[in-house]
Amino acid sequence: MSTAFEKSARTRWLALSPTYLIIGIFMMIPLCIMIGISFMEQNVYGGVHPNVSFAAYQQILFETDFDENLVFDPSYLVIIGRSLLLAGIATVVTVLVGFPVAYYIARQNERRRNLLIFLVTLPFWTNMLIRIFAWLLILGRGGVIDAPLRFLGVLDADGSLGLLYSPGAVVLGLTYTYLPLMVLPIYASLEKLDFRLVEAAADLYSNKWGAIRHVVIPLTGPGIAAGAILVFIPCMGDFITVDMLGGAKNLMLGTLVQFQFSTARNWPFGSAVAAILLIFVICNMLLYARFTRAERQRSGS
Amino acid sequence: MAEIAVDVQNIVKHYGSFVALNDVSLSIQDNEFFTLLGPSGCGKTTLLRSIAGFEEVTEGKIFLYGEEIEDLAPHQRPINTVFQHYALFPHMTVHDNIAFGLKRLGKSQAEIDKTVKEMLALVQMEDFGNRRTNNMSGGQMQRIALARALAPKPKVLLLDEPLSALDLKLRQAMRDELQKLQRDTGITFIFVTHDQDEAMSMSDRIAVMSNGQVQQVGTPDEIYNRPKSRFVADFIGDTNIVDVTIEATDAKSTLYRSKGGVGLQVERATDLTVGAEISINVRPENVVIVDAGKGRADATLTHKSFFGRTSIYSMELNDGTLIKSRYSSRDELGRKEMAIGDSVGIDFAADTLAELTS
Ligand SMILES: Nc1ncnc2c1ncn2[C@@H]1O[C@H](COP(=O)(O)OP(=O)(O)OP(=O)(O)O)[C@@H](O)[C@H]1O
Ligand SMILES: [Mg+2]
Numbered sequence: 001m002s003t004a005f006e007k008s009a010r011t012r013w014l015a016l017s018p019t020y021l022i023i024g025i026f027m028m029i030p031l032c033i034m035i036g037i038s039f040m041e042q043n044v045y046g047g048v049h050p051n052v053s054f055a056a057y058q059q060i061l062f063e064t065d066f067d068e069n070l071v072f073d074p075s076y077l078v079i080i081g082r083s084l085l086l087a088g089i090a091t092v093v094t095v096l097v098g099f100p101v102a103y104y105i106a107r108q109n110e111r112r113r114n115l116l117i118f119l120v121t122l123p124f125w126t127n128m129l130i131r132i133f134a135w136l137l138i139l140g141r142g143g144v145i146d147a148p149l150r151f152l153g154v155l156d157a158d159g160s161l162g163l164l165y166s167p168g169a170v171v172l173g174l175t176y177t178y179l180p181l182m183v184l185p186i187y188a189s190l191e192k193l194d195f196r197l198v199e200a201a202a203d204l205y206s207n208k209w210g211a212i213r214h215v216v217i218p219l220t221g222p223g224i225a226a227g228a229i230l231v232f233i234p235c236m237g238d239f240i241t242v243d244m245l246g247g248a249k250n251l252m253l254g255t256l257v258q259f260q261f262s263t264a265r266n267w268p269f270g271s272a273v274a275a276i277l278l279i280f281v282i283c284n285m286l287l288y289a290r291f292t293r294a295e296r297q298r299s300g301s
Numbered sequence: 302m303a304e305i306a307v308d309v310q311n312i313v314k315h316y317g318s319f320v321a322l323n324d325v326s327l328s329i330q331d332n333e334f335f336t337l338l339g340p341s342g343c344g345k346t347t348l349l350r351s352i353a354g355f356e357e358v359t360e361g362k363i364f365l366y367g368e369e370i371e372d373l374a375p376h377q378r379p380i381n382t383v384f385q386h387y388a389l390f391p392h393m394t395v396h397d398n399i400a401f402g403l404k405r406l407g408k409s410q411a412e413i414d415k416t417v418k419e420m421l422a423l424v425q426m427e428d429f430g431n432r433r434t435n436n437m438s439g440g441q442m443q444r445i446a447l448a449r450a451l452a453p454k455p456k457v458l459l460l461d462e463p464l465s466a467l468d469l470k471l472r473q474a475m476r477d478e479l480q481k482l483q484r485d486t487g488i489t490f491i492f493v494t495h496d497q498d499e500a501m502s503m504s505d506r507i508a509v510m511s512n513g514q515v516q517q518v519g520t521p522d523e524i525y526n527r528p529k530s531r532f533v534a535d536f537i538g539d540t541n542i543v544d545v546t547i548e549a550t551d552a553k554s555t556l557y558r559s560k561g562g563v564g565l566q567v568e569r570a571t572d573l574t575v576g577a578e579i580s581i582n583v584r585p586e587n588v589v590i591v592d593a594g595k596g597r598a599d600a601t602l603t604h605k606s607f608f609g610r611t612s613i614y615s616m617e618l619n620d621g622t623l624i625k626s627r628y629s630s631r632d633e634l635g636r637k638e639m640a641i642g643d644s645v646g647i648d649f650a651a652d653t654l655a656e657l658t659s
Contacts, residue, residue, distance in 0.1 A: 199355055200388040202375040204402035205453065210376075214401070218392045 031278075038271035046265050056272035076256075080276065083252040086167060086242075087235035090174035091182075094231045095224060097175065098182035103216070105183075106190035113191075120183050128177070132244045135173055139163040139245070165247035173241040178234055182227035189223025190216075222295055229288050233281050253277050304331040304366065306457055306489040307352060312361035314347055314513075321347045322358075323513040329457075329491060330506075331366075334483045336492045338500040339510035340536065345493045348510075349459050352491065354378050366456060376405070381450040383460040387442045389434040395421075395445050396430040402453040420448035423482065440471045447482065457489045464499065476503055497537050501525065509533045526584070530659045534582040541585060541624050542657065547577045557581055561620020565597050568651045573658075580657040585627035587653035590614060590639070596646025600624060602639055616645060 038056050041049040063073035105116045123131060138144040141160045149155045163169055193216065201211035217224070239254035246252070251259070253273060260270030307329040314322035321344045329335045337345045350356040352363060354375035363371045370378055381402065389398050399420050403413045421427050424444035434442060443463060450458055460479075464472045480503050483490045494500050500507050501521040509516045509524060509532070517524060517533045528534035534542060545557040548564065550571050557565045565581075573579065593599050600616035603623075612633060614626045624647055628636075639645065 194388070196384060196386065196388045197390060199375070200382075200384060200390070201401070202355075203353060203380075203382045204449070205376045205405035206401075207374070207376050210405060215390060215392075 034271045035275055037267050038269075038275050040268050042266050042268050044265055046267075048267050053268065056266075056268035059269050060272060060276070076273075079251050079256055080253060082167075082250070083236050083254075084280075086170050086174065086250075086252060087232050090171050090178070090235045091228050091232045093171060093175045094179050094182040095228065098179055098227060099186055099224070101179075102183045102186035102190055103212075105187055106193070107195075117184075117187065120180050124180060128240060129244075132173060132177075132241055135169070135176070135245060136164065139169055139172075164245065165249060167246070167250055169245040170242055170250050170252070173245040174235045174238060177238070177241050178231040181230040181234070185226040185230060186220060186223045189220040189226075193219055222292055225288055225291050229284055233284060236280055237277055303333075305329070305364075306331045306333065306366060307491065308362075308364040308367075309348070309352070310362040310364070312348070312351060312363065313359045314344070314351060314356060315359045321513050322351070325361075325510075325513070325515050327508055327515060327518065329489060331489055332487050334480065334490045334492065334503060334505045336494060336500040336504035336507045337510060338494060338497060338507050338536075339516075341495055343510045344513040345495070345510060346461055347513075349382075349461050349491065349493050352457070353380055353382050353459055379453075379456045381453060381455040381458055383446050383450045383458065383463045385461045385463065385465060387446040389442055389445055389449070391433070391435055393434070394430065395426070395432050395434060398434060398445060399449045399452050401449065406453055416452050417448075420452045423451070423485070424448045424478075439467050440475070443467065443475065447479075451482070451486060451488070455488060457491060460490060460492045462493055462495070464494070465496075472499075479503060501537070509536060511536070526653070526655065528582060528655050528657060531580055531582075531657045532659075534655065534657055539585050539625065539627070541583050541588065542580050543622055543624075544578070544580050547571065547573055547575050547579070550575060559618070559620055559622055561618070561622060563598055563618045563620045563622065567597070567654055569654070571656065573656065582655040582657050583649050583653055585613065585625040586629075587649045588624060588626035589648045590616075590626055590628075591646040591648050593644040593646050596648035598647055600645055600647050602641055602643045602645055604641065605639070614639070616647060618647075 037048055039052055039054065041051045041053045041055065043049050058070070060076045061072060062070040065071050101120070105113055105120070108116060136143070140146075141162075141164070142150070142158070143164075145163060146155060146160050149161070150157060150159065155161070197215050197219070198211045201215045202208075206214060236252070237254040237257075238252070239258045242250065242252045242255050243258070246255070253276070257270050257273050257277070260266045260273065264270075305328050307327070309325060309327040309329075312322050312325045313320070325344075325348060337348060339345055347356060351358050351371075354370070354373060354377075358371055361371070362369060365378065365380065390401065393401070396417055399417045400413045403416055408416070417430065418427075421430055424447055426441065426444050426448070429437075429441070429445070434445060437445070443466075446463070463479075464475050467475060476499060479490075479492075492500075492503065501524075504521055506518060506520055507524050508518045511532050517529050519527065524533060525537055528537065531542060534540050543557075543559050543565075545559050545565070547555060548558040549556040550573070552570055554566060554568045555571045557567065559565070589596075590602075598618055600618050602614060603617050604615035606613045606615075610630055612628050612630070614628070616624045616626065618624060626647065
């Protein structure tokens, strides 16, 4: 005889099985293939030789010189560091920009809120290449920013501020691309916030900033953390924005992976870098899980 | 004359085209337990929020101990509020909730700890300082909200229906506690309620409001026994209201005549002139049933309801006007039994009658 509980557990399994199937086929298997490839030998004509090798991981830290000696080479570490730094800065900037936007939207009436949220997500409906290309035209040599400065004589007739192909351009592009992913979760947690608490804070001698700092931010922490995860992870892996606005000087992990699979034809190395990227993602998720657990314990529910 | 704590002068508040407060003026005295009483939607909360600074008034002035405050932000006003739904900060302990205002005021840590301790003792929650506010009972949250609002020692404490979320028994206990708290702290309380018992039992003075206007301000006794308008008489407790015309008046007595022709001679003077159309009000407990022919008017007993502590007798005057009389069970002892349909007389003391001019 099976109890109601066991039965419900079994039906739940059945109901969820398509989900498990899809996750298994489209996520776990490709992931395993990727990790598998990262431990194989490169085939310079594309594909791999099916021999076990750690060369790909070695390549991240060391270079083989002419005498077949391993020499420490920090150039890939620099790329990893740059990825972490630029993705981190972009995440901070999206929080700084996204929080006021979300707060403003949450304070509007319901009709306006829905409209504004729609507007925030609107860029997602436009092709990403076109949107990034627009930034090329704005930041580029003789572009929207340079042209008037040339006209005013601030710059020479063919001078340029050189905004494009800089780390700043990458951060700008990443911020622009992923801002909605920050606004939405913060908005979701602000929408649940009881704004009478803000009044209570004002009543108890907090000015606007004090109320936000001591009441709103602590209570929307989970939304901010979710937004940070949602922005940081794709920033680490991004290659279109980074490639188009950063150029060859500002390689990040995503562009590196893409380069290995296309031009360099080094599948194992590309896979190894992707695996490193995956480790960062997992670390992030673990941190987030710890944070939300602590948060839940703190609020005592 | 006591100092005036809050002086509200000709406040008007519009929400779009809707007029929530229509020319409200009130003078609330220092160390007073002042209640705003009125039916739902009459503008009590709006008035309270205007005093706290959450609503900008459309017109008028508000003074706090002589200082004009209507342009100050809420955090600049030395006024604290106990919110109807408590609005305790869920991410803080009880201690931190109570310390919140003190911290923002930049008090020293030692002083904060001392005050918080005092406040916890004041509301009898000494052991709860390190607890979180969720999962607490309504009464406990109520006390913490009170402690939090009292901790910065505000000049005026505003309370918006603070008891409405509590069950009956707790509500009654909290009434006494609030009154005691007001006396102990000496802080001016402005209390909002739509419960007339609550208002009557706690307040030094009451302002009865309806439709965004103050109808009458007075002590509970004045409001109950000397209502000035039909609205106030009707809103507070059970009552008898009869529409009358003043038929004759002299220095000692007045003759009122009802629409149906029943005359009531009452031994008191009136400021009104002969021919004025008004209503008169007598509370049921002031109506005495006497033998037919011996009272101010004759009536027929039509109904009797027994409530345990009291009984209500319903009678009809000769013109069909319904009059109710309330007897406590003690007064009933030894009185002769009456039956429906009996002819009786009604009487009342002259000074229990109130003239309602609107
Ligand atoms: N922000 C607002 N916008 C428009 N109308 C409002 C607003 N706030 C209040 N009102 C209206 O003003 C009137 C007075 O409201 P208020 O909240 O002051 O009533 P109240 O006396 O406190 O009633 P209750 O006993 O139900 O709390 C109501 O008719 C209400 O609908
Ligand atoms: Mg209200």
